[in-house]
Amino acid sequence: MQIVNNISEIQEWCREKKLEGKKIGLVPTMGYLHEGHLSLVREARRDCDIVVVSIFVNPAQFGAGEDYEVYPRNMERDCALLEREMVDLVFAPEVKEMYPAGYQTYVEVFGQISNKMCGASRPGHFRGVCTVVSKLFNICQPDIAYFGQKDAQQVMVLEKMVRELNFPLKIVRVPIVREEDGLAMSSRNVYLDQQQRQEALVLYKALKSAEENITQGERDTRKIKDSIEKMIKGCPQADVDYIEISDAADLADIDEIRGQVLIALAVRFGNTRLIDNLIVEV
Numbered sequence: 381m382q383i384v385n386n387i388s389e390i391q392e393w394c395r396e397k398k399l400e401g402k403k404i405g406l407v408p409t410m411g412y413l414h415e416g417h418l419s420l421v422r423e424a425r426r427d428c429d430i431v432v433v434s435i436f437v438n439p440a441q442f443g444a445g446e447d448y449e450v451y452p453r454n455m456e457r458d459c460a461l462l463e464r465e466m467v468d469l470v471f472a473p474e475v476k477e478m479y480p481a482g483y484q485t486y487v488e489v490f491g492q493i494s495n496k497m498c499g500a501s502r503p504g505h506f507r508g509v510c511t512v513v514s515k516l517f518n519i520c521q522p523d524i525a526y527f528g529q530k531d532a533q534q535v536m537v538l539e540k541m542v543r544e545l546n547f548p549l550k551i552v553r554v555p556i557v558r559e560e561d562g563l564a565m566s567s568r569n570v571y572l573d574q575q576q577r578q579e580a581l582v583l584y585k586a587l588k589s590a591e592e593n594i595t596q597g598e599r600d601t602r603k604i605k606d607s608i609e610k611m612i613k614g615c616p617q618a619d620v621d622y623i624e625i626s627d628a629a630d631l632a633d634i635d636e637i638r639g640q641v642l643i644a645l646a647v648r649f650g651n652t653r654l655i656d657n658l659i660v661e662v
C-alpha cells in the first residue's frame with residue numbers, strides 16, 4: 381500500500397492506472413477510521429481494480445468554533461487498518477497542499493438540498509465538502525466514489541453536484557454501520573463520556589419509534605417530529621439541533637408522509653454534535 385501526500389504524484393499514478401484500463405474506486409474520509417469507513421472500503425474493493433482512500437481533515441468544511449483543531453487523528457492506526465483491507469493507495473495531503481496560500485476557488489450547491497438541516501446549522505459546511513470532493517475527483521479521477529448514508533444530506537448534495545457539473549463518475553451510497561446497541565458509528569463518538577454515550581442511544585431509538593408510528597398509520601410529520609423530540613428531550617444532556625422529515629429524493633419539506641421520506645436529526649451531547657437518519661417508505 382502506497383501512502384502519498386503530494387497531488388502531482390497521485391494524479392500521475394491515477395492517470396497511469398486509467399491508461400492501463402483499471403477501474404478506480406475512491407473513498408474520501410477524514411480519518412480516525414471505524415467499521416463504517418471500512419464498509420465503504422470493502423465495497424470499493426469488491427467493485428474496483430484500484431482502491432484509493434483519502435484521509436484529510438478538511439478545514440474548509442468546519443465553521444469557526446467547531447472541532448477542527450481537536451478532531452481525532454491517528455494516521456498510523458488508519459494506515460494499518462487500510463493495509464488489511466488491501467487498499468492500493470492512501471492519499472493524505474497536508475492542508476497547504478490542498479489549499480496553498482492565496483487559494484480562492486470554491487464549489488457550492490444552492491437550494492433546499494444544501495440550505496436546510498446541516499446546511500442551516502453549519503453555514504459553509506457543504507461548500508467546504510463540495511470543494512474538497514471536487515478537488516479529490518479531479519486528482520484521483522475515480523470511476524466510482526463511495527459515501528455513507530450516515531451523512532445522508534452530504535451524499536445528496538454530492539450527487540447533485542456530480543450531476544450538474546457532469547463529473548464522469550458514479551456515486552455509490554453505503555448503508556449506515558451501527559454499534560451493536562444501535563448508535564451510528566462516528567469518529568466523533570470518542571468525544572462522548574459514559575453518560576452521553578448511553579444517552580446517545582436515544583437517537584436510533586427515536587428514529588425506530590418514528591418508523592413504527594408510520595408503519596401503524598401515522599402520516600402527520602408534525603406529530604412524528606414532536607414525538608421524536610419528546611423522546612430526545614427525556615435525556616438530560618441532549619440538546620436538539622434539528623429534527624427534519626423530508627422527501628428522500630430532494631429534501632423538500634413535507635407535511636404528510638408519502639413515498640420515500642428521510643427522517644434526519646442532529647443532537648448535541650455536551651460539545652459533541654451527532655447526526656443520524658432513517659429512510660422510511662410507505
Ligand code: AMP
Nearest residue numbers: 409410411416527528530531556557565
Ligand atoms: P468522515 O470521515 O466522517 O468524513 O466519513 C467518511 C465517509 O464515511 C463518509 O462518506 C461518511 O458518510 C462515511 N461514514 C461515516 N460513518 C459511517 C457509518 N457509521 N456508516 C457508514 N458510512 C459512514
